[in-house]
Amino acid sequence: MIKLWDTAKGFYKKEVGNGYNTSFWYDNWFTKGVLVEILGPRGVIDMGISNEATVAEAVLGVRRRKRHRTELLNAIESEMVAVKEKLWENVEDITPKYAFITWLAMLDRLTTMDRVARWNSGVDVTCALCKNAAESRSHLFFECSYSSQIWEHLMLGILRGSYTTNWNAIVALLKQSDRDKKRSFCLRYGFQTIIYVI
Template identity: 35%
Template sequence: MAMRFMKVEVNNGASTSFWFDQWSPRGRLIDTTNGRGMINMGIKLNDTVEKAINSHRRRRHREEIFNTIEEEILTLRLRGLNHNEDVCLWKAGDNIYKADFSSKATWNLIRVEQAKVDWYKGIWFPCNTPRYSFMAWIAVQNRLPTGDRILAWNVPAPTACSLCSEPLETRNHLFYKCKYSEEVWKNLTNKLLSVHYTNDWEEIIRLLKDQKWTSTRLFLLRYVFQTTLSTIWKERNGIRHGELSNNPATLIKNVDKAVRNRISSLRSMGIRKHNKAMETWFSFR
């Protein structure tokens, strides 16, 4: 796979394989000739470009591909080899090759590019906590194994909400239509959201990307959302695996502590734009 993104800039030709390296505009010659080139051209399997240029005697061929390769050898011979080392180049775009490897450029070449989703700024924002953002990213794509999704591959499995015994657990129910999870969510965000308070999933996601909020308030909303989501999901999993359930007050305390710890760590790192975050959070608690 990597060979598709490499080519060689020939200088002395000493380290470049004539058949296996991509020094020719036609790609790897071993592939172009379907492995028949060694016999037709008299160039050995392990020969380098340097050896082929210096020792190969031109032949005439019935198949045009071999005559084309003969022309490339002649062109290199007339240009002449030099004393510099051959340079491996990495593909960085359409017909663009560079001496430095870029994982970003390579990723953009191999991935199937999709249109940008409108919620990404609400999930991947500066100063987030990666494990919380990762959980939120899975949730916003509805990929968490909630009851309704489990039902699709395991019919006998219990699908009721572990927190409130609703017959069918869905993402939108768990965050935050469930009586248990809503109590946690409402306690933490009722004052923060004020008249915009909602427990509807789609509406919450819309608020996470609303740039009308101040940067401090928007950061707090996003961080509380992700921390609460991860905490609720952890509690739900614990109950499903036989652990004793905690009351909502315990989860509220844990989320509140996590938010304060994050703000403190940002302040200690000297991130000034969050200097007022602690004071703002206290005012909403």
């Protein structure tokens, strides 16, 4: 019976997914098995990861990667790095609403006043936020004195020298393949967020 259970367990591999519902110690996310079974109670101390931690908490936490004396522990550390990268790639999928409106903005299909004026010439195109310029996509989200404060707050620290409020320059930055995954994630996410909240 126990043997059968072992075989069955092999088939049941928990999909890490977004990692927030997967237990670091009690679920079968690691290729060599359930961590509490292969490491025993000492594992919590050796790894420095709480007994209640989810996979997401363990890999995204502030804890530094450790160098261990055993190969098994080091193998766990390297799988954690792989999971972490996968999680960063997946976070965007959690917010499809942001993604949709960003897609509309990229195509310039949002009803900004400059576009409304194209079919309704009598309309006032002044920006509703600052009342100080014509409301275009580029102005509304990034150049407007109101939204540029938010954009600067979100992005200046991340973009540093390449910080800009120009729509085309921002889109060019988005298209750049960035080796720093966290940085390019923050940029994509900040871009989507500002378009969504304004």
